[in-house]
Amino acid sequence: MSLHLHGVVRALHRLPDGSPFRMVALEDLAVVVSDRPDGLALTEQEAVAQLAALCALLPGGPVLPLRIGTTAVDEAAARTAVLALGPPALRHHLDQLDGMAELHVRLAFDEDTALRAVYEKRTFTGRRTDTLAEGELIAREIVAWRRKEAEALLAPVSAVARSTALLPAPEHTVELRAYLLPLDQIEAVRAAVAAFTDVTATCTGPLPAYNFLDLKQQQTRPSSRWGW
Amino acid sequence: MTAPAVPNTGGLSDVLNVLLDKGLVIDASVRVSLIGIEILAIDIKVVIASVDTYIRYLEAMQRLEVTRRGLAAAPPAAQGIGGTYGLLASAVPAMVTPAVVTPAAVQVEEPQP
Known part of the structure; x- marks a missing residue:
């Protein structure tokens, strides 16, 4: 059994009732995951169902989507994945996309x-x-x-x-x-x-803002309060 | 904040193709294979390069052109075939001119023997 990784949210994010996902927390962030039997490919129906479940998270707070079909072997690997993406940049993205x-x-x-x-x-x-x-x-x-x-x-x-x-x-x-x-x-x-x-x-x-994940590059240069 | 409705899955199925290659990428992770999902980028190339599509466009343009010429040629409709007046106009004098010259030459030769 391994994990599908769907997106990154704030650790305080509350999953809606009946969500097929669970959260693996890392400091103030969390990666949204679901269990996946080894060796099985993802069908279109499953991909659509996962996307629908990810959309259902949006009213609860910002969601940074991971590329569809991303997997990790276990929770430790899922945490490592979040670290690899760079928590400061993720926090910034989440702030930008809030609401x-x-x-x-x-x-x-x-x-x-x-x-x-x-x-x-x-x-x-x-x-x-x-x-x-x-x-x-x-x-x-x-x-x-x-x-x-x-x-x-x-x-x-x-x-x-x-x-x-x-x-x-x-x-x-x-x-x-x-x-x-x-x-x-x-x-x-x-x-x-x-x-x-x-x-x-x-x-x-x-x-989730699949097409607007480069907001940091677009918007922080002219008017960032961090001066990036 | 107004909680928006969750989108219906039919719509999601349509946009799945354009989202497949989006989203944050984790270098070290494995991406599971996706079956039954067409990558839209391939479809687009097929459509853009489609000769059939181009021919359809050209035929439509020609139909529009014919319609326009047909309307322009409507006043001298007594000329004959509607809608082809413009195409026949140049051919008619070319056929008439030699027909006038040839009988004249024959008439000159006949009285001599």
Whole structure:
């Protein structure tokens, strides 16, 4: 039997009732773990269940997610792992992310609408012989168009978000963004996104701040009270 | 603070792919293998390089172009085939010109014998 390591929290964090996790404490920090039978791979269902359980910790305090599928042989190894990450940096991360959560917004635009917009924007000659190059150009124009549309639609969300990350999308017409939002703004943002028309919009979250774990580098340089 | 609702697992399943390579990494730890999970990065490369997608875009552009030309050619509709007026316009005079010249040459030669 070994352990799955899911995330780092404050030692004072209280797990919600029915959580499949337990905490292994190290000073004022703790690593969230669950038992794992040796030699078994992680299925998609299990990974999703673990992610859901990790999301359920968020209302109780900040959570620093570890990469999905991280394991350790025992509790001593789990503590060593926390030490390896550097407790001062972890504390700083936890402070930065206190009361915040990540929310993913996915906007799927209609392909015909996107193509029409691209067609209207530039004069399509249709005379090029290089089909791939022409197709690539159209694809780039679609991405530029959808980014601009998404920017306009999501301006109110960006206004309340502390940070934004553009995520790789599976299609040219799909915009996928991660926002770092105050937890108490999540429901309002969800409602605002649900009211969008002319685009298929979905929200997923609140999630641990998977895409905003480099906040230390971004934010401490200009205005850190520690002067880092 | 308002406690937010826990997200439904359907949505999480969708975002799992983009989170697989995120999160803090512990150098010394072992990462268990993940089965049944497609890495989105691979899907993206496939889509971006997809010739089928490009051809679909090009065909759509051509349809839009044809529609536009069709609308522009609508007033002289008496010319014939709707929507192809622009393509035929250059071909018609090229065929007509030699047809006028050839019979004239034949008429000159006939009275001599």
